[in-house]
Amino acid sequence: MILVTVGSMFPFDRLIKAMDEQVEAGLITDKVFAQIGAGSYEPRAMPFKRFMEKQEFEEQLTEADAVVSHAGIGSIATALHLGKPLVVLPRLKLHGEHVNDHQVATARKYKELGHVLVANSEADLAHTLSRISEFKPAPRNINAAGMADRIGRFLRELK
Amino acid sequence: MSLKLVVGASTGGHVNELLVLLTAASARWPMQPMAYVTTMGIGVQSFAAFGKPVHVLGEADRTKPLRTLGVLWRSLSVAWQLRPDVVVTTGSGPLAMFCLWAKLLGARIVWIDSVAQVDNMSLSGRLVRPFADLCLVQWPNVVAKHRNVEYAGELF
Numbered sequence: 001m002i003l004v005t006v007g008s009m010f011p012f013d014r015l016i017k018a019m020d021e022q023v024e025a026g027l028i029t030d031k032v033f034a035q036i037g038a039g040s041y042e043p044r045a046m047p048f049k050r051f052m053e054k055q056e057f058e059e060q061l062t063e064a065d066a067v068v069s070h071a072g073i074g075s076i077a078t079a080l081h082l083g084k085p086l087v088v089l090p091r092l093k094l095h096g097e098h099v100n101d102h103q104v105a106t107a108r109k110y111k112e113l114g115h116v117l118v119a120n121s122e123a124d125l126a127h128t129l130s131r132i133s134e135f136k137p138a139p140r141n142i143n144a145a146g147m148a149d150r151i152g153r154f155l156r157e158l159k
Numbered sequence: 160m161s162l163k164l165v166v167g168a169s170t171g172g173h174v175n176e177l178l179v180l181l182t183a184a185s186a187r188w189p190m191q192p193m194a195y196v197t198t199m200g201i202g203v204q205s206f207a208a209f210g211k212p213v214h215v216l217g218e219a220d221r222t223k224p225l226r227t228l229g230v231l232w233r234s235l236s237v238a239w240q241l242r243p244d245v246v247v248t249t250g251s252g253p254l255a256m257f258c259l260w261a262k263l264l265g266a267r268i269v270w271i272d273s274v275a276q277v278d279n280m281s282l283s284g285r286l287v288r289p290f291a292d293l294c295l296v297q298w299p300n301v302v303a304k305h306r307n308v309e310y311a312g313e314l315f
Contacts, residue, residue, distance in 0.1 A: 008171070057244070070278055072172065072176060073172055073273075073274055073275050073315050074315075097275075099220055099221075100223075102276070105277050105278050106275055108277075109277035109278075109298075142179075142312070142313050142314065143311075143313060144179050144180060144183040144312060144314050145187070145311070145312065146311050146312025147271070147295060147311045147312035147314060148180060148183035148184040148188070149187055149312075149314075150295065150312070151180075151184065151245040151269055151293065152184065152189070152268060152294075154293045155162070155190065156186055158244070
């Protein structure tokens, strides 16, 4: 099963519409389930929900063989945490999908590090998904302790 | 009397980054926050478990000047009320305004630029950097592009 998520309450119709059309056209043959947020486009060819409680979302995610989402850090981190292969489509300012184009840079960076696959446009989703079965996401090592230690040192020096 | 620490972040991803930091910080910092600052009412619940006051600044960005004035005013009023000795924040714009007022009222500022900033510091980060007392970015390659910026780890 492929889980499609817009990652937040904000609409991302371009992603949802493209996935729906590519499912309908038979370009994507896996079972697909979508979380579409406040978008105005309602899918015809794939089951969807607008919002899910955290637990329900996590259950869907655990079930999923692959995930398709925007290039938000939260979505990327969640998929990586569960080792799920992820295809991202960056939100663009041009379409009013975000305040700026930082998701393009985020997508490129996480792709370089081997964490995600990137669809360069909505037309590219089915093609990118066709590569997902061979894609093993590189695990991401975070060092929150290192940052907390640095700030802790700063705070102790103030006393 | 220990120093008054206030932490804050914009509702959404910035709060998620701050929560990861606070989890790591609980055993690593000499004091814990006496208050929390965020930007939207729905963000208050993220800090409910700490049992300390949560202040809401409102949301603003470059495209909404009137709202920005409102946030500028509320960030002054919250900074005036709290009089923090130290502010630790993961951004974004409204928290930069809060940092500015807090700094003018004598606080030290720790700014952490978002992990979403993979190439360069954010606009708000670049505004705060000159007066921040500690400025951290989450990608080693970003350090080289700005003065007085450190990399010490990442939150996501």
